[in-house]
Amino acid sequence: MLSSYKFLISAPFNKEYPIKAFVRFLSWKLIRLFKLQNLKVKFWNNRFFYINHDSFQSMWLMYNYIVDWEEFLFIHYYLRKNSIVFDIGANMGFYTIWISRSIDELGQIHSFEPDTKNFKRLSQNISINQFKGQFHTNNVAVSKQNGKMKMTIGFDGENHLVPSNFGGNSSIINVVCLDDYCNQHNINRIDFVKIDVEGFELDVLKGGIYLLTQKNVDVIQLEINRALINSGTTPIEIISFVEQNGYTFCTYDFKSNKIIPITVNDERENYFIVSNLANVNKI
Template sequence: MNPIGLMKFITSHPLNRAAPLQAVGRFARWQIASRLVGGPIYLPFVAGTGLMVSRGMTGATGNWYCGLHELDEMAFVLHALRPGDLFADIGANVGSYTVLAGGAVGADVLSVEPLPATFERLSANIRINGLEQRVEAHCCGLSDRAGKITFTVGLDTMNRVALPGENLATCEVPVMTLDDLCGDRRPVVLKIDVEGHEVPVLNGASKVLDSTAVKAVLIETNGSGERYGVVDDAIMSTLSNRGFTPCRYDWEARKIHPVTGGERNTIFMRDPQAMEATCRQAPRYSLVNGSV
């Protein structure tokens, strides 16, 4: 995102509406401090948690600028989970959702990040928040079968399964299925952010998805699978056929609205009415710029 677009995003973010100048101040302080320090900096996050952040981590810095970078989706995770629930963070990157669920809520977390360098940063954020006993982290990918897959490296949150013949830096990583990873465990909420590889991940999760213990699946539906010849309709049909309804979450009213098509991120819910009741009963969580 270019500087003008980033500034518009920050000042127009719903959590910054009441104090846009303070948001600009957080942006300016980060730009200065990150250049002076030159390495990871601890930034406050949600409800007493924090993230170790370095320059170029767009998702993590977005949390500092805006409280919650992906507002509706992150607020949903905070409101839908309870202490002791199991949350699966597939494509964890440096751990924003892992820390939300494990640190702020007190849920147990299965955290999966395939790239070794990013996994080190994820592990650091697990340690800095004292979550070693609550988070089970795996340095691997997920797909429809066990094996190895080539991933891009150096693209921050946009790293993905590499296409044949691409002139990009890559590395080979082991993959397994979500069914094998979970065993007899069933996450209450799944977050899947795998930059277009969603359908193979879902195809390797038939036992998990067939369980009524799984209440919601938060998944990208932004067309990124088209580079692999897969359209978002395949995600919609896979989850709809298992009894999930595509929805969006209104964090402010704590209301759930069914949608007919995917948005950038779609939350598929097994029972939207029951999930709305759960979200309404959740406590509020403090942020750097307010609360949700």
């Protein structure tokens, strides 16, 4: 327990507010102890989430408050009131809800979550908040083509697509590709896409090849980590695909409020890929 708290305090927001962090830490331990479900908790001054004892994402939110420091700050400063945003692999919706703070009735958020349990939680978390903007929730996965695929079940935020001959616990889900989805919804340009799909990031990018080649997506946030083994993809394959389509891997420096090119390395998992640095850095 002590080691968990020490790790917790290392997070940037928690360093600034250690007492609040400690209260949230103890609160989560009680939620786990009593196996509480759908506990309504206030975050970020004016947003609410249903917290569940069996949700890793609930724990992550309770522990960190500002879940992904660099990424959340970039979203806060970059998005405009009328931005069009995609949250691919939305889980219970903490990115979707954070993004909602930045847009108004002219903006759009398109959230995708194929897991039935997490999609229900996403929908509930959207419903308890009074949002401006247009929200589109999709109980589907995003990949390189439309159709149906198998996905694991029972791994909370770590469920992922699997081959058709997979013999473990799984379910059949609907799958869409970005290009077709955007055509169907008359979307010509996307300001920001967040992708967290447990190793299948390259398939998502391939399904949006027209958007990418036309430079119609300004910024994409994605992960490069050990989950790539789920799809048999290597970091080199993602790097090559991204760079061949004219995008650059970047990090966000919140002190200068700038997106900065970076070499993919083992020290980090989240990256921004950007087609036009000058435009993005007008934030």
